[in-house]
Amino acid sequence: MTEKLVIIGNGMAPGRMLEHLFEQAPGRYQVTIFNAEPRVNYDRIMLSPVLSGEKAFEEIIIHGDGWYIANGITLYKGHKIVAIDRTAKTVTSDHGVTEPYDKLVIATGSVPFIIPVPGHDLPGVLTYRDLDDVQAMLLAAQSRAKAVVIGGGLLGLEAAAGLNSQGMDVTVLHVMPTLMERQLDPAAGYLLQRAVEQRGIKVITKANTQAITGKGKVEQVELADGTIIPATLVVMAVGIRPNAALAKDAGIAVNRGIVVDAGMRSNDPDIYALGECAEVNGQVYGLVAPLYEMARVAASQLAGNEAAAFVHMDTPTKLKVTGIELFSLGDFAEGEDRQEIVLRDAAAGIYKRLVLRDDRIIGTVLYGETADGAWFNDLKKKQTDISEMRDTLIFGQSYQGGASLDPMAAVAALPDDAEICGCNGVCKGKITGAITAKSLTSLDDVRAHTKASASCGSCTGLVEKLMVLTIGDKYNPAAVQPMCGCTTLGHDEVRRLIKAKGLKTIPAVMQELEWTTSCGCAKCRPALNYYLVCDWPDEYADDYQSRFINERVHANIQKDGTYSVVPRMWGGVTNAAELRAIADVVDKFEIPMVKVTGGQRIDMLGIRKEDLPAVWADLGQAGFVSGHAYAKGLRTVKTCVGSDWCRFGTQDSTGFGVRIEKFMWGSWTPAKVKMAVSGCPRNCAEATCKDVGVICVDSGYEIHFAGAAGLDIKGTEVLGLVKTEDEALEHIVALTQMYREQGRYLERIYKWAKRIGIAEIKRQIMDDGEKRKAYFDRFVFSQKFAQVDPWSERVSGKDKHEFRPMASVGFAQAAE
Amino acid sequence: MMNWISIGTLSDIPRRGARCVATPQGKIAVFRTADDQVFAIEDHCPHKGGPLSQGIVHGAAVTCPLHNWVISLETGKALGADEGAVRTIPVRIEGERLFIALEALASRAA
Numbered sequence: 001m002t003e004k005l006v007i008i009g010n011g012m013a014p015g016r017m018l019e020h021l022f023e024q025a026p027g028r029y030q031v032t033i034f035n036a037e038p039r040v041n042y043d044r045i046m047l048s049p050v051l052s053g054e055k056a057f058e059e060i061i062i063h064g065d066g067w068y069i070a071n072g073i074t075l076y077k078g079h080k081i082v083a084i085d086r087t088a089k090t091v092t093s094d095h096g097v098t099e100p101y102d103k104l105v106i107a108t109g110s111v112p113f114i115i116p117v118p119g120h121d122l123p124g125v126l127t128y129r130d131l132d133d134v135q136a137m138l139l140a141a142q143s144r145a146k147a148v149v150i151g152g153g154l155l156g157l158e159a160a161a162g163l164n165s166q167g168m169d170v171t172v173l174h175v176m177p178t179l180m181e182r183q184l185d186p187a188a189g190y191l192l193q194r195a196v197e198q199r200g201i202k203v204i205t206k207a208n209t210q211a212i213t214g215k216g217k218v219e220q221v222e223l224a225d226g227t228i229i230p231a232t233l234v235v236m237a238v239g240i241r242p243n244a245a246l247a248k249d250a251g252i253a254v255n256r257g258i259v260v261d262a263g264m265r266s267n268d269p270d271i272y273a274l275g276e277c278a279e280v281n282g283q284v285y286g287l288v289a290p291l292y293e294m295a296r297v298a299a300s301q302l303a304g305n306e307a308a309a310f311v312h313m314d315t316p317t318k319l320k321v322t323g324i325e326l327f328s329l330g331d332f333a334e335g336e337d338r339q340e341i342v343l344r345d346a347a348a349g350i351y352k353r354l355v356l357r358d359d360r361i362i363g364t365v366l367y368g369e370t371a372d373g374a375w376f377n378d379l380k381k382k383q384t385d386i387s388e389m390r391d392t393l394i395f396g397q398s399y400q401g402g403a404s405l406d407p408m409a410a411v412a413a414l415p416d417d418a419e420i421c422g423c424n425g426v427c428k429g430k431i432t433g434a435i436t437a438k439s440l441t442s443l444d445d446v447r448a449h450t451k452a453s454a455s456c457g458s459c460t461g462l463v464e465k466l467m468v469l470t471i472g473d474k475y476n477p478a479a480v481q482p483m484c485g486c487t488t489l490g491h492d493e494v495r496r497l498i499k500a501k502g503l504k505t506i507p508a509v510m511q512e513l514e515w516t517t518s519c520g521c522a523k524c525r526p527a528l529n530y531y532l533v534c535d536w537p538d539e540y541a542d543d544y545q546s547r548f549i550n551e552r553v554h555a556n557i558q559k560d561g562t563y564s565v566v567p568r569m570w571g572g573v574t575n576a577a578e579l580r581a582i583a584d585v586v587d588k589f590e591i592p593m594v595k596v597t598g599g600q601r602i603d604m605l606g607i608r609k610e611d612l613p614a615v616w617a618d619l620g621q622a623g624f625v626s627g628h629a630y631a632k633g634l635r636t637v638k639t640c641v642g643s644d645w646c647r648f649g650t651q652d653s654t655g656f657g658v659r660i661e662k663f664m665w666g667s668w669t670p671a672k673v674k675m676a677v678s679g680c681p682r683n684c685a686e687a688t689c690k691d692v693g694v695i696c697v698d699s700g701y702e703i704h705f706a707g708a709a710g711l712d713i714k715g716t717e718v719l720g721l722v723k724t725e726d727e728a729l730e731h732i733v734a735l736t737q738m739y740r741e742q743g744r745y746l747e748r749i750y751k752w753a754k755r756i757g758i759a760e761i762k763r764q765i766m767d768d769g770e771k772r773k774a775y776f777d778r779f780v781f782s783q784k785f786a787q788v789d790p791w792s793e794r795v796s797g798k799d800k801h802e803f804r805p806m807a808s809v810g811f812a813q814a815a816e
Numbered sequence: 817m818m819n820w821i822s823i824g825t826l827s828d829i830p831r832r833g834a835r836c837v838a839t840p841q842g843k844i845a846v847f848r849t850a851d852d853q854v855f856a857i858e859d860h861c862p863h864k865g866g867p868l869s870q871g872i873v874h875g876a877a878v879t880c881p882l883h884n885w886v887i888s889l890e891t892g893k894a895l896g897a898d899e900g901a902v903r904t905i906p907v908r909i910e911g912e913r914l915f916i917a918l919e920a921l922a923s924r925a926a
Binding site: 023026448449517518519520521522525526544545546547548549550552553557559561801805806807808809810811 | 821822823824828829830831832833835836837838839840841843846850851864865866867870871872873874875879881882884886896897898916918
C-alpha cells in the first residue's frame with residue numbers, strides 16, 4: 001500500500017530529495033507538497049542572475065508543472081502550513097486544507113534576519129530571499145534612484161551588483177572592516193572592495209546602521225556616526241536564520257534549527273527535516289552542496305535504507321557576480337601551528353593564499369583566478385601531504401611535475417575520484433577500474449559497464465584518453481567501428497554492399513553479410529531498415545518491427561509511457577480554426593500539458609497510447625497531418641514573417657519555408673533534419689544553426705547547412721548563393737538526398753559533412769549541375785512512396801493492434 | 817494449481833512484436849519472437865519502469881524504449897552489463913490459443 005508523504009516547503013532540497021526517492025522507491029509514496037510560495041521549484045542560487053537581468057525566471061525553474069503531474073504529486077501553491085498535529089498526524093494550511101501523513105518532511109528553509117532598527121518596517125525595505133523580493137527590487141530599480149544594501153556578505157554583494165546593473169545608484173553598508181569577512185581574509189576582502197567600487201558601487205565598512213527614516217516610505221538611512229545616506233530602496237541582507245517556528249510550535253526539538261540525527265530524522269520518528277531549517281551535529285547549512293547531501297540521505301532513509309547518514313563537509317564559496325572571480329574554502333584564520341603560502345600579483349589583480357597545517361591544506365582563498373580551486377579542494381579533502389610540491393603548489397596543478405600542459409598528462413594527473421561523466425556521476429577510478437577488471441577495449445564496452453559518456457557524450461574524449469592511458473595500444477580508435485555487436489562491418493561498408501549486392505530485405509542483408517545473430521539487435525535493425533528504405537524506395541517494404549517505438553506509433557514516448565503528439569504547422573503558420581481544433585482535442589482527451597516547441601508548433605503531452613488514433617482522427621478532421629516530431633526525417637521548417645510583413649524582409653521567407661516543408665515532408669533521413677528560412681540577414685528564424693538554413697538577401701537565397709544547436713553548437717557552413725526560389729529548392733533537396741544516401745544512421749548533417757568534407761559537398765551540389773539534378777530526381781521519386789500521412793492511415797485502421805491491449809484479465813466483473 | 821487464463825491467439829501478436837494484457841496488478845507484455853516462441857513478462861523495465869512491450873524484439877530479448885536496456889524474455893534478467901530483472905509469467909500455447917498463469921499474479925498481490 002502506498003504511504004502518504006507530506007512535504008512542507010518546495011525548495012531545492014525537497015525537490016532533489018524527491019528525485020532520489022522516486023528513483024529508489026518508485027510508487028512507494030503518495031506525495032503532497034505545501035509551498036508557501038505560489039510557484040514551482042526553482043533554483044534559488046540563480047536569483048542573482050535574474051536580478052541582474054542575465055537570466056529570466058523561466059530559465060531557473062528546476063521542476064515545471066509537468067514534473068509534478070508526471071509523478072502524481074499534489075502541489076498546493078501559496079499554502080502556508082500553520083499547524084502540525086502530531087497526534088492525529090495531520091498538517092493544516094492557512095487556507096484550511098488539512099492533509100494526513102504517514103511521514104512528514106519539514107523543509108521550511110530560512111528567513112532573512114531583519115535588524116530591529118527604527119524604520120525597519122517602512123515600505124521600501126526589502127529582504128533578498130525569494131522571487132517576490134527580486135521582482136520588488138526590479139520594480140524599484142525602474143526609478144533608477146538610490147538604493148542602500150545593508151550587508152556586505154555573499155547575498156548583499158550579489159544584490160548590490162544586480163541593482164547596480166539595473167541602473168540604480170547603490171551603497172553597500174557593512175558592519176565589519178572588510179567585505180565577506182567570514183569567507184575572505186582581509187587582503188582578499190580589500191581586493192574585492194576595490195573591484196566592487198570600480199563598478200560604481202559605493203562601499204562603507206564599519207557602518208553601524210542606526211535608523212531608517214522617511215514619511216510613509218523609505219527616504220534615508222542614518223548611521224551611528226551621523227552619516228545620512230538618501231535612498232528609496234533598502235535591502236537587508238545581513239544573514240539568515242533557520243525557519244523552525246512551525247516545528248517548535250508542534251513540540252519538535254529545536255535548537256538553532258530543527259534538531260535532526262545523521263539520518264535527517266527529528267525527535268518524532270515520523271518527521272524529518274532537511275535544508276536550511278535543519279540542524280545536524282550542531283551545524284546549520286546554507287550552501288547547496290550540503291543541502292543536496294541532506295536530500296540524498298533523507299531520500300535513502302524514506303526508501304528504507306536506515307544506514308544512510310549525513311557527513312559534514314566543507315563547501316567552497318563562490319561569488320556569483322559576473323567578472324569577479326572569487327573562491328574560498330575551509331579555515332584560513334592565522335595560528336601558531338599554521339603556515340601560509342601567498343601569491344600576490346597586483347597588476348593582474350590576483351591574490352592566492354593557502355593555509356597549511358602539518359603539510360596539509362586546511363584553507364584556501366583565491367581571488368582573480370580560481371581555476372585551481374577544485375584541485376586545492378581535492379588536496380584538502382584527501383589530506384594530501386604537499387611537502388614534495390610545496391615550492392610550486394601555489395601556482396596550481398599545471399605547474400606540478402614538469403609543467404607541460406599536455407592534455408594526456410592532465411588526464412593522467414586527475415585523482416581517481418575526479419568526476420569524468422557529469423550526466424551519470426562517474427569518476428575516473430570507476431572507469432579505469434572497469435577497463436582493467438573487465439578487460440574492456442572499446443568505447444561501447446566502457447559505456448555499457450560504467451555508463452560514462454553514455455548520455456550526452458561530451459566526455460567521450462576524456463574517456464578515450466583514459467582508455468589509452470589504461471590499456472595503451474590495445475585501444476585503437478582509428479579502427480572501423482562495427483555497426484553493432486552483430487557484425488564486424490562498419491556502416492559505410494554495409495551501405496556499399498547493400499547497393500553492390502542488390503540486397504533488398506533485412507534477412508537478405510543478414511544472410512549475405514554474415515550477421516552473427518539470428519535477427520539482429522536494436523542498434524542494427526533500425527539502421528538497416530533506413531538504408532533499405534532509402535536505397536530501394538519502390539521495392540522495399542518498410543519493416544515496422546525494426547522501427548523504434550516512436551516511428552512505429554508516430555508519436556513520442558515519454559518517461560511515464562504516455563505519448564506526445566505534434567501536428568504539422570507548415571512553416572509555423574496557423575489560424576483560428578486550427579488552434580480551436582487543438583483546444584477541443586486538449587479538452588476532450590484531458591491532455592495535461594500543451595507546449596509550444598522550438599520549431600514553431602504545438603506539442604500535446606501526456607496522451608495515453610490507446611487514445612492516439614482518436615486524437616489523430618479529431619486533428620485530421622481539422623486538416624492536420626503528422627508533424628513527424630518523432631522521426632529520423634524532416635521535422636520543421638522554421639520561418640520568419642519575411643517580405644509580406646517585415647519592413648526588413650527581402651524575400652517571402654514564410655512562403656518559401658512552407659514550400660520546402662510541403663515538398664520534403666515524409667522523407668526519412670539518417671537522423672532528424674531541422675530547417676529554417678530567414679527573410680533577411682538579421683536571421684530571426686535562426687537559420688544559421690540548423691541542419692539546412694536559408695538566409696534571404698536582396699540578390700537571392702544564401703543556402704547554409706551543417707549547423708548544430710544541441711549537444712554540440714556550431715554555426716552553419718555556406719553552401720552558396722542562388723538567384724531564384726526554384727533554384728534554392730533544387731539545391732536544398734539535392735543536398736538532402738546526398739546526405740540521405742551517404743549518412744550513417746543517427747549521424748546528423750554536420751557530422752556527415754565533417755566526414756565527407758565541405759568542399760566535396762559544394763563541388764557535387766553547387767558545381768556539378770548533372771549530379772545535382774540526379775540527386776534531386778531520386779529524392780522526388782522516393783517521395784512518391786513516402787508522402788503518406790501516417791496518422792490518417794492509422795485512423796482508418798492500419799496497425800490497430802498496436803493501440804489496444806490484447807486482453808484484460810483478473811478484474812472483478814461487476815456485471816457477472 | 818495453475819490457473820490458466822485465455823488471452824487470445826498467436827496471430828494477435830506480430831512476429832518480433834508484443835501486445836499488452838491488462839491485469840489488476842499492472843500490464844503484462846506478451847512477446848512473439850521471429851520463430852513463434854511466446855513469452856510473457858511484466859511490462860516494466862527494472863531500470864526506470866519503461867514499457868518493455870514497446871521495445872524492439874530481437875532473438876529472445878527486447879530492448880527497452882526508454883534507455884536501451886536489453887531484457888531476456890526467457891529469464892526476465894537484464895543482459896550485458898546491466899543488472900536487474902522483471903518477473904516472468906508462465907505461458908502455454910495450445911494450437912493457436914495462448915494462456916497465461918494468473919496464479920503467479922495473485923501470489924504477488926497477497
